[in-house]
Amino acid sequence: MNKAKVYPWYFAAVSVLLYTALSVIPGIIGIGYSFTDWSAYSKELHFVGLKNFIKVFSASDDYLRYISNTLTFTVVTTVFKTGLGLLLAMILSKGVFGKNFHRATMYLPSVLPILVTGLTFTSILNPKYGFLNNTLRSLGLDFLAKKWLVDPKLAFGTVMTVDIWRGTGYIMTMLLVGILAIPKVYYEAASIDGANAWQKFKYVTLPMLRQTLAVTIVLNVLYGLKVFDIVYTLTNGGPGHRTEVMYTAVFKMMSKGLYAEGTTISSVMFIFMVIVGYFMVKILTRNEVVE
Amino acid sequence: MKSKNAIISSILKNLLSWIATIIMLVPVILILINAFKPDEEALTMSMQLPSVWTFSNFNKVIEKGKLVRSFLNSMLYTGCTTVITVVFGSMAAYVFSRRRTPKFNMVYMYVVLGMVIPINYVTLMKIMQITQLNNTIPGIILLYVAMQTPFTIFLIYGFVSKVPVELDEAAIIDGCTPLQLFIKIALPLLRPALVTAGVLCFLNTWNEFIMPLYFLNSSEKWPMTLAIYNFFGQFQTSWNLICADVLLTCAPVIILYLLCQRYIVGGQTAGAVKG
Numbered sequence: 001m002n003k004a005k006v007y008p009w010y011f012a013a014v015s016v017l018l019y020t021a022l023s024v025i026p027g028i029i030g031i032g033y034s035f036t037d038w039s040a041y042s043k044e045l046h047f048v049g050l051k052n053f054i055k056v057f058s059a060s061d062d063y064l065r066y067i068s069n070t071l072t073f074t075v076v077t078t079v080f081k082t083g084l085g086l087l088l089a090m091i092l093s094k095g096v097f098g099k100n101f102h103r104a105t106m107y108l109p110s111v112l113p114i115l116v117t118g119l120t121f122t123s124i125l126n127p128k129y130g131f132l133n134n135t136l137r138s139l140g141l142d143f144l145a146k147k148w149l150v151d152p153k154l155a156f157g158t159v160m161t162v163d164i165w166r167g168t169g170y171i172m173t174m175l176l177v178g179i180l181a182i183p184k185v186y187y188e189a190a191s192i193d194g195a196n197a198w199q200k201f202k203y204v205t206l207p208m209l210r211q212t213l214a215v216t217i218v219l220n221v222l223y224g225l226k227v228f229d230i231v232y233t234l235t236n237g238g239p240g241h242r243t244e245v246m247y248t249a250v251f252k253m254m255s256k257g258l259y260a261e262g263t264t265i266s267s268v269m270f271i272f273m274v275i276v277g278y279f280m281v282k283i284l285t286r287n288e289v290v291e
Numbered sequence: 292m293k294s295k296n297a298i299i300s301s302i303l304k305n306l307l308s309w310i311a312t313i314i315m316l317v318p319v320i321l322i323l324i325n326a327f328k329p330d331e332e333a334l335t336m337s338m339q340l341p342s343v344w345t346f347s348n349f350n351k352v353i354e355k356g357k358l359v360r361s362f363l364n365s366m367l368y369t370g371c372t373t374v375i376t377v378v379f380g381s382m383a384a385y386v387f388s389r390r391r392t393p394k395f396n397m398v399y400m401y402v403v404l405g406m407v408i409p410i411n412y413v414t415l416m417k418i419m420q421i422t423q424l425n426n427t428i429p430g431i432i433l434l435y436v437a438m439q440t441p442f443t444i445f446l447i448y449g450f451v452s453k454v455p456v457e458l459d460e461a462a463i464i465d466g467c468t469p470l471q472l473f474i475k476i477a478l479p480l481l482r483p484a485l486v487t488a489g490v491l492c493f494l495n496t497w498n499e500f501i502m503p504l505y506f507l508n509s510s511e512k513w514p515m516t517l518a519i520y521n522f523f524g525q526f527q528t529s530w531n532l533i534c535a536d537v538l539l540t541c542a543p544v545i546i547l548y549l550l551c552q553r554y555i556v557g558g559q560t561a562g563a564v565k566g
Contacts, residue, residue, distance in 0.1 A: 014379040015444060022437035023408065026410065169315060229500050
């Protein structure tokens with residue numbers, strides 16, 4: 001059978017072309033533009049060398065904070081979503097009544113538009129009238145009723161918590177499917193050898209879940225590095241850039257007409273993620289033909 | 292002694308499950324309750340049941356938020372995106388999975404890298420303007436397709452290898468053309484994967500917010516997410532109307548989720564986890 005004839009290349013053409021035109025080319029052109037003074041205020045373009053990059057990486061501007069915020073967001077949400085997701089998946093894997101109900105409910109937040117989650121939580125977290133603070137006050141816990149999204153010290157933690165609320169169920173579900181796929185005989189063998197629950201988790205469940213965990217972590221990291229919607233709707237980067245991440249910063253530059261700065265931040269992300277992404281794609285596509 | 296431990300652990304497990312479920316449900320219940328409140332009770336969201344169940348909130352919000360138009364827009368964008376993405380994505384995944392020469396593997400990796408790379412919206416805007424696609428319906432649909440394509444191909448690719456190659460050979464001997472082979476043999480066998488990919492593509496596109504925010508300026512082209520965002524800006528203290536709007540925006544995805552739960556969860560893990 002002539003594979004080139006039976007599976008013609010042009011079957012892939014439309015997808016590859018569209019993806020290249022609207023996803024890859026903007027990224028590559030963007031790198032070119034980061035060496036210019038492109039802005040909404042001048043029709044002429046000038047080559048400015050590394051000026052934009054020096055600005056992004058200099059300590060005097062806020063850009064470094066956006067980068068470190070993005071990394072913090074990624075690490076913290078990934079750790080908590082994976083940890084909590086694993087805990088809940090372990091709990092739900094055995095001996096819980098109405099398992100499917102719990103599972104369906106916990107997954108629900110991740111199918112809702114992130115925008116809606118953000119809007120809902122701006123009301124819940126409102127310092128004066130919000131549901132959270134009203135509940136705390138009615139329980140006599142007034143000292144816990146904080147200005148969740150307004151206090152500069154708390155805002156970023158609050159944003160991350162809301163995102164953990166949103167994303168944990170998804171991770172839990174993926175891990176639960178992985179746990180339920182582990183053959184029972186391994187646990188039986190471990191029992192015969194006298195393993196306790198912790199040892200079973202450590203020596204059977206975790207090693208068997210390695211690939212599933214790797215994939216969920218990769219997906220979490222990718223989401224975290226590109227986060228926009230939840231920050232935009234909850235705080236839009238405020239108060240005072242405390243919760244600003246790379247994408248919210250890019251869009252602010254864009255609306256101010258500072259295209260060169262915007263495209264430079266985007267390009268830093270682009271280059272960083274292509275390098276990191278290569279390894280992530282390796283993890284995602286590893287042992288993909290197991291049967 | 293051992294059974295006592297087992298009982299305690301069972302109680303603890305059920306208790307923890309309920310705590311987690313309740314934390315997940317509280318915001319959802321808040322929206323449900325507050326969508327039916329009369330104006331004067333809805334300055335903020337609370338768990339108090341409405342004194343009068345006000346169904347007219349929905350009429351009001353549909354009219355004020357011009358939701359019929361937005362709903363149709365969302366349906367059009369999401370429907371077209373899902374069909375185009377899944378049709379061309381499955382064709383691509385099929386060829387990538389069957390050929391596997393170093394060249395094709397490289398192109399496959401290049402496409403999957405699309406799940407990773409961030410979009411440069413600044414230059415994308417420029418490209419959309421040059422190609423006259425900015426603020427047009429085909430433009431936004433093409434954008435959505437381009438964004439959803441890498442994951443769709445990645446998802447379907449894993450399933451193609453489970454369709455036996457022997458079937459292809461038999462079909463070719465029987466005189467099938469490549470397109471007939473794909474449509475008559477591969478597609479029916481890939482159905483579960485296509486449903487999963489389609490449902491996920493639908494959910495993602497329906498929920499998308501950045502693209503219309505930056506690439507659709509005229510309000511008559513707005514999808515539901517942008518309509519609700521705009522509505523929120525205008526009626527910040529009318530939480531009854533906002534909640535009604537939220538329910539209407541979320542209804543299609545929740546219904547789809549409940550109907551296709553099996554495909555979403557099972558398909559995703561089978562495709563993405565085990566490959």
